[in-house]
Amino acid sequence: MAATKRISGLKRARITSQTVFLILFLFLLSQTEYHDRDVIAWPVRVFLELDPLILLTTFLSSHKAAPGLLLGVIAIVVTFLFGRVFCGWFCPLGTLNDLIGSLGKRRKARKETALDKNGVKVKYYLLAAILVAAVFQIHFAGIFDPIALTIRSFSLAVSPAFNYIVHGAFDLVYKTGIPGVSTASERVYEFLRSHAISFGRPMFVQGSLIGLIFLGILGLNFVRKRFWCRYVCPLGALLGLLSRFSLLNHKLKNEACNDCTLCLATCSGGARPYPENEWRGSECVLCMNCHSTCAQQAMSFEFGRPAPAARRTDLKRRYVIMAGAAGLGSLALVRLNPVRETGSAELIRPPGSVEESEFLRRCVKCGECMKVCITNALHPTFLQAGFEGVWSPLLVPRIGYCEFNCTLCGQVCPTDAIEELGLEVKQKRKIGLAFVDQNRCLPYAFGINCIVCEEHCPTSPKAIQFESRVAVKDGVETELKLPVIVPNDCIGCAICEYYCPVGEEAAIRVTSVGEDRSEKNRIIL
Secondary structure, eight states, X not given: OHHHHHHHHHHHHHHHHHHHHHHHHHXXXXXXXXXXXXXXXXXXXXXXXXXXXXXXXXXXXXXXXXXXXXXXXXXXXXXXXXXXXXXXXXXXXXXXXXXXXXXXXXXXXXXXXXXXXXXXXXXXXXXXXXXXXXXXXXXXXXXXXXXXXHHHHIIIIIHHHHHHHHHHXXXXXXXXXXXXXXXXXXXXXXXXXXXXXXXXXXXXXXXXXHHHHHHHHHHGGXXXXXXXXXXXXXXXXXXXXXXXXXXXXXXXXXXXXXXXXXXXXXXXXOOOOSSGGGOOGGGOOOOOHHHHHOTTOXXXXXXXXXXXXXXXXXXXXXXXXXHHHHHHHXXXXXXXXXXXXXXXXXXXXXXXXXXXXXXXXXXXXXOHXXXXXXXXXXXXXXXXXXXXXXXXXXXXXXXXXXXXXXXXHHHHOSSSSBOOOOHHXXXXXXXXXXXXXXXXXXXXXXXXXOOHHHHHOOSSSOSEEEEEEEEXXXXXXXXXXXXXXXXXXXXXXXXXXXXXXXXXXXXXXXXXXXOTTOSSOOSOO
């Protein structure tokens, strides 16, 4: 009985750990936004910094790594000691997969299928492709990395959907006007706004697509528990390779085992804990289900030197080579993009972004900068930066603008793709240049005075000045104030375009030309 309690205690410890770290993950995500001051007080990027795949691929692609990423060494050391404990005890996506998988129908132990046997190898081939691509300075690990994927999905899809529902619900309660109910709801709303929801209702370009992909990943748990972890996750593959040297090893007491195969039915990672000669230690996420299920107490974990065969996944060398070749082949495909040479007018990066090619070598598309943006101005690209830059951030002026007194995006970037700038430096950093479209501008095209763009321009001296012109309209002389851009003073913050009252397409527009980070993207070539 004592042994049974001990084994059950291991599973309870795993569930407790998953719960604590998922709550911590969600809490830090909720703190990744503006809270009345231009400082992020919490270590909101720590999950990304603990990710060894982000550390490795960023170093391979850019030949440098932000100091915070060195925390990934902790995960590597823990893996050498205990195996893939990060996947089973700490990873937020792994926890969500376990949670969704527990809702499905319990399956009996079945014979190993082709998917079970060969599907687990796919993530290793994907890892090989990612690493080879990174060596040739193509950084797309963040598309598949579970930490970056989860942060991106929550930041750009789940959190906005939650905000939309909550705001809508409280608006509905407020409109009912029921005495007492509206007052109570306001108090609850104020509490949630301070701790759980955003002040506004952020929405992101491609947010629906990113959300549907995330729902699809979670839905695959009804096909196989932890489907993503078993067959796709490149971080799991990396940790699986490292776990071959783990000091903590699975043991099966053959004399106690009654061949019930319950351990096979409950294994979360497809590690095949029975029979002993089929054990795949590199797939074990230390879920402890086999131990809790085994009534004979035939399962145990012991420290010692691992048996090499017990930790190895049987990978086909030719497929590893083919996967590496695919990663190399991606070099030509993603680089066949004229934007790399000519630049793109609409590709306005956040202030502090490094030069574009270096930016692409560092950015992991995690979405942290987009979530933290005060004005909802940053959105994921699709093909504006080519395939290489999918889901990296760009500023969309008609949706939002770069707040003059904000430096938050640089504070949350884990890889220094967006460098952290002091406020005075940031306020002088040029990310683009504004242009007046005289065919749409009210003073130029219609003889109607409008000073909105000049009023909102935050620079000192103002980057928008006026030229006076006397015009005759209906026989009456009118002094028109014509807005003119002062290129040396304009920083491309896009507040003028955001507030321009001309509908559909603004009469003043910002493009990326003249950005400080580029020596080529100049107004005069």
